[in-house]
Amino acid sequence: MAYEWKELALEDQPRNPLADFALNVMARFTAAEIGLSNEHRPMDRSSDFDQQWWLALVSVTPGLSIAGLMERAADFLPPDHPGSLVIPGEYSEDFRNRQDIDVITLYARRDYLNAANAANGAEQLGIETLLVSTPLESQTLSSPAEPFTPPDLKVPVTPNTVVTAVIDHGVAIAHDLFRRKDINGDLVLSRVDFFLDMDGTPDPNAPVPSTIGRVWTGPEINEILKNNLHNGLLDDAAVYRDLGLIDWKTRPFNACAHRLSHGTHVTGLASGYDASDADGLERRIIVVQLPTRLVANTLGFGLEQAIEQAMSFISQQLVHFQVDEVEQQMPLVVNFSFGNFMGPHDGTGEVSRSIDTIMSNMEASSNRPRLLMMPSGNGNLSRCHAVINLTQAAPTAELDWQLQPADRSASILSVWLPVMTPVKDNTVTMQVTVPGFDTPRTLTAGMTPSYNWLTEQDHLGNTIILGLVVYQPPVAPTARGKFTIAVVPTDNPMRVGLVAPSGDWKLQFVKGNAVDKLSLNIWVQRDETLPDFPEFGRQSYLSDPSYTRFNVPGGKVISEDPVAHASPVRRAGMINGIACGNLPAVIAGYVSSDGRMSAYSAGGPTLNGFRLTGPDASAVSDDSVVLHGVLSAGSNCGSRVSMSGTSVSTPRVARWVADQFAQSPTTPFGRGNVVAKALNDDPPSPHKPSAFRTGGGRMELRNIFGSLRWPGQ
Structure with missing residues (x-):
């Protein structure tokens, strides 16, 4: 069968190609995965793809309120329609009537989201932009008719x-490091005051109502702890069954049943204390557990979208804290140890804007410091x-994009033009050549969007979409044009029909006469499977013959671009794509034993003028070159396990920030x-790592559980 290209007419083009790709092009793969996960599952879980609920992060038309958004949705849906839009009940009546909102979260079905993403979506439904997740578990969502009281x-x-x-994700909240003793000396009082489990089933009788998942309060958690404490020992599995964190009947993956769970390890570093430690009594915890389906989705759709609802939940719970029966908001440090590779990397994306808005609002409403760690x-x-530099002397450049075989996740690449x-x-053209297909597709940058499908006919003569190649002109506030390539998986365990060709996708860029020189930034979406998850995603990557991976002789990995680096493929600039806003503190990782940056730790520069160097500081993410990672809480009480990555260096700094807040709770921070702090701990020296990798410097922080590995830590 031969591949064919098809270009959509302007009036048929969706505004966000990745939303269209997730909702429609990936439908047969996503529906197959839903059906597979529903095998031998309760009958009330729908496998109908059109009945699935999606989390969407949207920006609203300026001057339009949420109430106005709901009115337009009501006009869009026929009277007998069961409904395709849920506005979170956490949004108050006052907030719903505000006309100065920017980014909000909503839950919707595919018909509404496709209408919002259509060419007239802004005019018809009041949605300017939207990002969508992978489908949620339907039983985790409620449909509040009114704002919650x-x-x-x-x-x-x-x-x-x-x-x-x-x-x-995977926070074992009953771990002994998150508990304190009652008056009888029993370790049954949790320091977790609020726990939003987005995987949970909403309970209308719960003390704190929720649109998605189940909120557990401190007294409820304490009661479960007491019921499962036997002779001073906690039955961990029974606690997590009662909380719904281990439930093999409804989902095949339960992080808290594993020896190591990402969220428990991170929370242990950020706020884990022995019951005898006096500091622990003053450190209270709020936990938001992200939906398993969003975390497991290797495509990268939706994980970061959930942060708006998570941050809003945290903000709303701060009003419940009281000192001597008087309401008093406490200092707050938030840790979000996730990220991705994509995005504009300049702080103008929906996720970054949402984070900055919520953090600004929280700080403005209180004289207590707030800081988000990423x-x-x-x-x-x-x-x-990769960075492609086109000039009059070298107006053409080529680059290969390698899609791996047996990859069960989609692959996505974006090419960002500079602010223009x-x-x-005739500024620049991009030409895409598919493996096994000699006819390339050429797109030209300008002010007119272009949307192209790559199709193939199956053995029945049906036309199957395998991918799309798109150009989008600049849209405020990210005033940069963008090429996007999105390709379906190269494999699937179920019979879903044709898959994408693996191999070498060739890209060619040609500068036109409209500009003298041009710099293009290219990022590939992260799509590898996260540790412990059963899905099998294989990371696609950029390939260039002049990119040198290892030193010769010796074969040691090269972790920084050499001075005479000739390849457009860069290590620099791989910083977390959602950590480029103005307000979050961003932390890299280094090795304690030799002081070198961990080879995997990503750095800048960013494209945000407020934080050009990338990370703000670095902390230990590996104890030594042979003892990878650092120790923290395992899933079971009393256990300690090792995990590496900037996910573990970040909560170590969050713990230090909490200590600073405790010393001066009203001082801006x-x-x-x-x-x-990083500059003070690691002043300039010939041996100091580049600021693009380490930020201000390597922070010297106490190794919380390091003495378990060797004395003196």
Whole structure:
């Protein structure tokens, strides 16, 4: 069968090609995975793809309120339609009537999202832009008709209390490091005051209502702990069954049943204390557990979209803390140890804007400091970033994109133009040649969008879409044009029909006469399978013969671009794509034994003028070159396990930030304070790593559980 290219007419083009790709092109793969996960599962779980609910992060038309958004949705849907839009009940009546909102979260079915993504979506439904997730588990979503009534809860704390919030997955909240003793000396009082399990089933009788998942309060958690404590020992598995964190009947993957769970390890570093440690009594915890289906999805759709609802939940719970029966908001440090490779990397994306808005609002409503901690990412060696420089002397450049065989995840690549409004015709063209197909597809940058499908006919004569190649002109606030290539998986365990060709996808860029020189930034989406998850995604990557991976002789990996680096494929600039906003403190990782940056730790520069160097600081993410990772809490009480990555260096700094808040709870504190600490700990010297990799420097922080590996840590 031969491949064919088809270009959509302007009026038929969706505004966000990746949303269209997730909702429609990937439908047969996603539906197959839903059907596979529903095998031998409860009958009330729908396998109908059109009935699935999706989390969407959307920006609203300026001047339109959420109430207006709901009115337009009601006009769009026929009277007898069961409904395709859910507005979170956490949004108050006042917030729903505001006309100055930017980015919000909503839950919707495919028909609504496709209409919002259509060419007239902004005019018809009031949606300017949208990012969509992979489908949610339907039983985790409720449909509140009205905003929730704020619960009347009181959480008594001391004036020195600091709240640490962790947004993660697989958080074993009953671990002994997150508990304190009652008056009888039993370790049955949790320091987790609020726990939003986005995998949970909403309970209308719960003290804190929720649109997605189940919220557990401190007293509820304490009651479960007491019921499962026997002779001073906790039955971990029974606790997590009661909380719904281990439930083999409804999902095949339960992180808290594993020896190592990412969220438990991270929370242990951020706020894990022995019951006898006095500091632990003043460190209260809020946990948001991300949906398993979003975390497991190797395509990368949706994980970061959930952060808006997570941050909003955390913000709303701060009002319940009281000192001497008087409401008092506590200092707050938030840890979000996830990231991706994609995005504009300049802080103008929907996720970055949402983070900055929520953090600004939280700080403005209180005289207490708030800080969000994020990792720089682990993609330094992934070969997922390239910079193409086109000049009059060298107007043409070529690059290969390698799609691996047996890859059960989609592969996505984006090419960002520099800030340029308008983009003149004949600025640059991109040519894509598919493996096994000699006819390339050429797209030209300008102010007119172009949307192209790569198709093939199956043995029945049906036309199957295998991928898309798109050009989008600049859209505010990211005033840069973008080419996008999205390709379906090269394999699938179920019979879903044709898959994409693996191999060498050839890209050619040609500068036109409209500009004298041009710099293009290329990023490949992260799509490898996360540790312990059963799905099998294989990372696609950029290939160029002049890219040198290893030193000769010796074969040691090269972790920084050499001075005379001739390849367009770069290690530099692989910083976490959602950690490029103005407010989060971004942390890289280094090896304790020799002080070198961990080879995987990603760095800058970013394209955000407020944080050109990339990370703000670095902390230990590996104890030594042979003892990888650092120790922290395992899933079971009393256990300690090792995990590496910038995911573990970040909560170590979050713990230090909490200590600073405790010493001065009303003093303003931001990422600049983190940079200052790093500069003080690691002043300039000939042996100091590049600022693009380490930020201000390598922070010297106490190794919390290091003495278990060797004395003196």
